[in-house]
Amino acid sequence: ASSTDERTELILATTTSAYESGLLDTLIDQFRALTGIDVKPIAVGSGAALMMAQRGDADATLTHDPTAEARYVAAGHLVEGRRLMHNDFVLVGPAADPAGVASNTDAVEAMRRVATLGPFVSRGDGSGTESRELLLWQEAGVPVDSVKSRVETGQGMSATLYVANDQQAYTLVDRATWLTLRNRVDLVPLLEDGARLRNDYSVHLVNPELHPGTRVVPARRFLEFMVSPAAQQVIAEFGRERLGGQLFIPDALGE
Amino acid sequence: MSDVGLHQVTFQRAGRTVLDVASLRFPSRTMTAVLGPNGAGKTTLLRLVAGLERPASGHITIGGEPLRRDGPPRTALALSDAVFVRGTVRRNLDLGLALRDVPPPEREIRVRDAAEECGITDLLDRPARQLSSGEAQRVNLARALALRPEVILLDEPLAAVDRLTRRALLDDLPRLLRAAGATVILVTHDREEAFRLGERIVVLVGGQVRAEGARRDLLMEPPDADTAGLLGFVLLEDADGPVAVAPGELRAGPGAGGPHVGFTLQVTDVLDLGRQRLVTGTIGGRSVELTLPEKAP
Amino acid sequence: MSDVGLHQVTFQRAGRTVLDVASLRFPSRTMTAVLGPNGAGKTTLLRLVAGLERPASGHITIGGEPLRRDGPPRTALALSDAVFVRGTVRRNLDLGLALRDVPPPEREIRVRDAAEECGITDLLDRPARQLSSGEAQRVNLARALALRPEVILLDEPLAAVDRLTRRALLDDLPRLLRAAGATVILVTHDREEAFRLGERIVVLVGGQVRAEGARRDLLMEPPDADTAGLLGFVLLEDADGPVAVAPGELRAGPGAGGPHVGFTLQVTDVLDLGRQRLVTGTIGGRSVELTLPEKAP
Amino acid sequence: MHWVNDLTTALGEAWHLLLSGDAEVWAIILRTLAISLCATALAMVVGVPLGYGLARGRFPGRTLVLGMVNTAMGMPPVVVGLVVWLFFTRSGPFGGSGLLYTPQAMVLAQFLIATPLVIGFSAASIQSLPPALPDLLTSLGAGPWRRLWLLSREARLGLLAAVMAGFGAVISEVGASMTVGGNLRGSTRVLTTAIVTVTGRGEMATAIAYGLILLALAFTVTLILTFVQQRRDA
């Protein structure tokens, strides 16, 4: 059986944010229509996605954690990385904005203010979003556990956003999830910092040298498809009219 | 005073009326034996008096007051098939006393006495659910006796008890029960039990009271065939109507005393009982049995 | 041939040896009554023969062959407290026949016959778990009879049955059982049952065979006091040792026939039974009872 | 007030989902039923005889086994899912089988969850029969197998409850299905995992609608149970 599987299906370890938006479903359908190859997207935090790659439990990854990705590439678990698309993180919080971050334009400064007042809700699930949050604390020179009433949900973006909404807390959310859920929460976008809050999504192939089990052929075809103009177009269009805003900006169109 | 009265009491089971008693009274401090064929409603009667069932109509009184489900229990019931709670025989005897708030020291005494009376002293520490049928029945009886209630309801209490124990109990029970001054209602199929323990006798057939009265009167003049049969009479067709012949009164050849009535006996079987012979046969279609003393032909 | 044999059979319960039979044989096509006090091991004996228990030592044979748990069942057992499967009386009677692969048409006939014999025809469509104790016991007996096995084991089959039905069954059972040609082992506490149904008699005391033999012999010469007691004898202390007086042989004043022995009777109670009077009292410490005919003083 | 909409629209939504004949919804429902029923059936085949053995058998270490079964009854689906995952993931001992993220794998996980429940509760229901019943059947001439069959009929209510418990546990379980099945749209997404997904998308009404459908399934099965209960004394 497995020999046929080799050609007809592959396992994609993907970050939840890309998955929950529903983008992947659309792309995967087109890919199947095109090639007859079945993609099994396993939605987990970026951390777990990379971990699966390291164990050779997946054929390809879709993650948004450049620093971590770099480590795994260096370790040789991931190869043939391609920047797929990007959007940005939004710092959202209560309309009242007690910490007064709205007046800011610099994410680091804003985080510094949040740290003094809080409350802040963190993913705490080893996702790309979390590692970006941690990076920001670091740049702000704020030890994480000194942040005023910071809680970790250890869950996906949506669950975290619900918690933040309930506690009227600040949180960092990726644009896609935000556009998807903003109508369900009373929080408002307080800060957008294109530079510091850029959120890059990349796809990688699991290194067949280290992990012979990898289904190289279908995986490669999938990666190629993802960066193909057709797919990139889909990414650009995705959710525009339904959610009234662009969720992802394709990065491979130029190539 | 703790006489038991039933007034216009009816009771249904699975849609069928199984008890329908216009009026019935069990006198205080008296032992009444209830006789009746299987399914007559005897157990049902006891369950009603014990308050386990509510009559469909009518009401039941004890000592004139209507039966109450709350308030201290005034009856004790020993059903024919014994049920026990987990644990030893002792716990089973003790439980009822505890539930009736008898002080512990007294409880111990009562349990010991009741056990002695029923000859189960050496079973006290055995698991109650691991007894032979007769042992179980004796424990069941002891449990009721230990409660010393105003009204004690016994359902075939000696059916499974062996002859030796039975004879002992038949000798002691009347004394015990009189001493306790309890009103006793005893359901039984056994003639001897009925005679020894039943000062009064109630005959129940098909859920209705067929006959009721002092033992002597009923035995002198059984009002009908059923009653006579249940009391152990043999019914024979005489020239002038049926005659009820008291058990043992049937003799072969010139019997001693009594009004002589002649019958012809179709012998069907002769059982040799050693010193006696038991002759079974039919007279006018009715099966009878009589014993021949040793040297009879 | 389907005689039942026990050879060096012992059996423990809760650590106690409750049965210890060196050698015992129940002849083929014969009715044997087993008598014994409560807890003697009678039911245990039946359960062993029915294959419900494995002897701790020794073995049991039917028709010479050792008892086998597989293979077609050769015994039918009616225990004293009846258990039923869900459903009607009919289903309960039918189940055993079905399990023994009796063809349906025959099953129907057998069920009808057995029901008739036990007088439960009108109960056939009632839920078996909603019967009065006597009704249940009759169904229990009918269920065993319907199986027409080589060996039929009856544990106090008539204990809860009313007098009328009982007399009828006592008349019919011997015929039925002989007709069926079955080997019958009957446990009972009732003298009449033992005499009417027991061609042979086995006396079990404390798990051991105390006496065994043809009815007549045992009744002529009860080997010991227990046996005599269980057989209904009254034991009296004569000048020259104990005398066992057969039931009914005790008469007041100049009795008819029989070796005359004189005793003095402490009368404790006189029950007026109408045509007769039942006198209970003690002779040399032993309680006895005797009936006085009408005109006696 | 979102929740009002949520709760009220949910019902309409549920109907809509069902009637719209939305292929995916129906696929999910049927898949859920297929997987859970299959797992329950297997659990029944294995669990009822074992439960019978536990209830009537008198072998050494019986208490220990009972204890283990009781423990297994409280085994978290998440853990079961994790262990199965570890065994069937590509780097695991059965990695080659390619069973992970397939309905078969979900059946296996749910089977592991349901079986202890079925064993435990069928043992209980067999033990709760009149103690003398097995002896009666033996003396009537029933061999071990027919005895098992007849006792099961007598205890059918309890056994049905046992099977229900198993079914209820697996159909409403999410942890294992998620880990082992991967919640793949079109192949391993069942009602519970679907609920998680749509909740993540903020489609609460849909989520509740799925929940209602789930309850409906449970209820229909319950109806069967109740129906049998009616024939209790039959």
Add this chain to the structure above:
Amino acid sequence: MHWVNDLTTALGEAWHLLLSGDAEVWAIILRTLAISLCATALAMVVGVPLGYGLARGRFPGRTLVLGMVNTAMGMPPVVVGLVVWLFFTRSGPFGGSGLLYTPQAMVLAQFLIATPLVIGFSAASIQSLPPALPDLLTSLGAGPWRRLWLLSREARLGLLAAVMAGFGAVISEVGASMTVGGNLRGSTRVLTTAIVTVTGRGEMATAIAYGLILLALAFTVTLILTFVQQRRDA
């Protein structure tokens, strides 16, 4: 082979987690116990009397109630969690209470999950007593309350099983705890939700370690059950 490491290291990991006296781990364990035991206790207080009433009572619509209880027994934790969430979320009817994402809310959700189980199974265990037992107790002079108490003692095995079923269900349940509790580190994170988190982080060994700890908890409770079982005929 990762899985070997995973499984083998998991045990060591478990010990390590426990012995290291890692404050967080112990906090999670104690929190898990506190919440689930609390919910189970409440479910017992409410469920056992109701179960008794269902078992012995003969009121109209009894079958219907039984059916509802049976259904509720199969109610998916995810759904329960979702409904509770909808009621306590800010926009919900009790939004003001601020109970959401607190242990109290989790206790409530778990209580809702456990109660039907306790009702159903205690009803079953009461029904499985000798049918004549209640009448016996009545005739011995036991009032309704003492009868309930004595019957419970007689059926204590079944009742314990019922409570176990409830406890096992809630302590191993993840759907509701996750939704209602929010899996907040340091306040509402319990073993099951923690397992999900560490799994999400890809720390399989730790996940299994938590799983083993969970099983250990279940087993200790089972030991109590088994201990009582020893005193069966006492």
